[in-house]
Amino acid sequence: MKLRTTLAALLATAALSSAAFAECELTLKSSDTHPDGYPTVAAVQKMGEMLKERSGGRICIDVFHSAQLGEEKDTIEQTKFGVIDLNRVSMGPFNNEIEETKVVSLPFIFRSVDHMHKVMDGDIGAEIAAAFEPHGFVALAFYDGGSRSFYNSKKPITSIEDLAGMKVRVMQSDVFVDMMTALGANATPMPYGEVYSGIQTGVIDGAENNWPSFESSGHYEVAGYYTLNEHLIVPEVLVMSKVSWDKLSPEDQELVRAAARESMPINRELWAAREKESEDKVRAAGVQVIDNIDKTPFIEAMVPVYEKHANTPKLQDLVTRIQAVE
Template identity: 70%
Template sequence: MKTTLATLLASVALVGAAQACEITLRSSDTHPEGYPTVVAVQKMGELLEERSDGRICVEVFHSAQLGEEKDTIEQTQLGVIDLNRVSLGPFNNIIEETKVFSLPYIFAGTDHMHKVVDGEIGDRILNEFQNHQLVGLAYYDGGSRSFYNSQKPIHSIDDMSGMKFRVMQSDVFVDMVDALGGNATPLPYGEVYSSIQTGVIDGAENNWPSYESSGHYEVAGYYTLDQHLIVPEVLVMSQTSWNKLSAEDQALVKQAAKDSVPVMRQLWAEREAASEEKVRASGVEVVADIDKKPFMDAMVPVYEKHVTSEKLKTLVEDIRAAQ
């Protein structure tokens, strides 16, 4: 009874806070409370409320309360959700230009990725969202993804031969694993732990925080830092919601989003370091000294298949030149 009453009072408080603002922007995130992306959007809300003299607020619905990313993207396009923090992967089949950030080894490292997304190339891709009922506001970090498995340490491409790896439901990711000699198995994220445990798959690929927080390190004790993907995440706004704002308020929203980025990056760096420390302390065998060149060379057919238009080819060339 006490818990129910506390929940009710919290709900009333939330509604009261929302009613105090002229405009309340509903924001979706699949990550849990306290995750760097969630905290960053909450910070954006604080900045907006302060700079608008309390007129504009942001209410963040974390932990996939409003649905998984595919569903929330559609709801944002329709104007049901105002703001949405989403991985770029789900946009690959909607906005062609976002594919380039999902290409294996497109970035030489995190600093290179930051340089690209913070500059003209990043803005060029954010501008493409306006053709899909969305406004691209800012990029957040998603870490570098590496392979982990339950069978053996991976030191080279040869070690991946025939191994079954879970990937997101993305053609690029499937082709990447296949090009490395492995067997790509698209699976929902929530099924990975049990699938590794029961031998349905040998492993998966992800960043330090996800590898740790999911508990995958408990059943897949070999982690190879090949860092094949450094895919940024994106904060978008519904075009419908955006159009309801004055030009002055639009500028406030855009600036608050940009100003939340350094906050997110700092939190991400801290989270990444803490997760790595916990994983290493657990006894996981980490392969850090790996020659990435053979892995990168194996991606030629992946690029040939997915980088087909002149626009994408130009983007790839510009990204590489930005190093």
């Protein structure tokens, strides 16, 4: 059923993009849940420009933004089968399939965005990227996803106690569900596209995300409290279907990989600018921002989450090595 739905979406949008990419021998379909202009979308579009130029116009990328091809969980499945060629997705939905992604999804595993960059740009990042391939994906780039914080429609969250009993949307990941449980909240896995109406109708009280997502989704219109506790700094990943990858020549594989690598600093620059722009817009809209919170109790509450999900010598070693990166 999911495959038929995705195929229908592809057919419906094919006519719109066929003219723009008619001169290309190969047009790679790329999916993103975020809207046009979002830093991850713009980075893949820029990657496409580089790839088209360097391939002499042979290879193009058609970016389907705004969840045109489906929500992340569904597009990941279709990417594995080669229905979608490229996919920019959050790390969370991979947690239950690729164990290494659980570690970089752990709350407070990264001390800062700079720390995350150093880890993902080095040997550890390469190791995590390699873990995707046995599962049908080629990890091409790690993008910034900012720091995620809590927002809700009920009250300011100034302590763990304020989260007690609150219904909070999380990505469909056991790590995120257990994080919320450890904080005393009721985790509610839900597709990203349903969060606005979920808050508006009271199905959930709130969610957690970064400044640009909070703003671009319009969630700030229905959730008037944003707490800067920055519990997650999770890199996002651009993956290519192994099915699609194996159809490329070694030379074209290197063209794709190089363009993806060079899109990373573009994403970071765009992200920093967009983050500031989104924060300013949210504050100007009257959202109450709680930015003097003590993170220590939140960090201490994560001990059982680490014990459960970094539960093998391999994953425990990965945690230790990430924390040791200066």
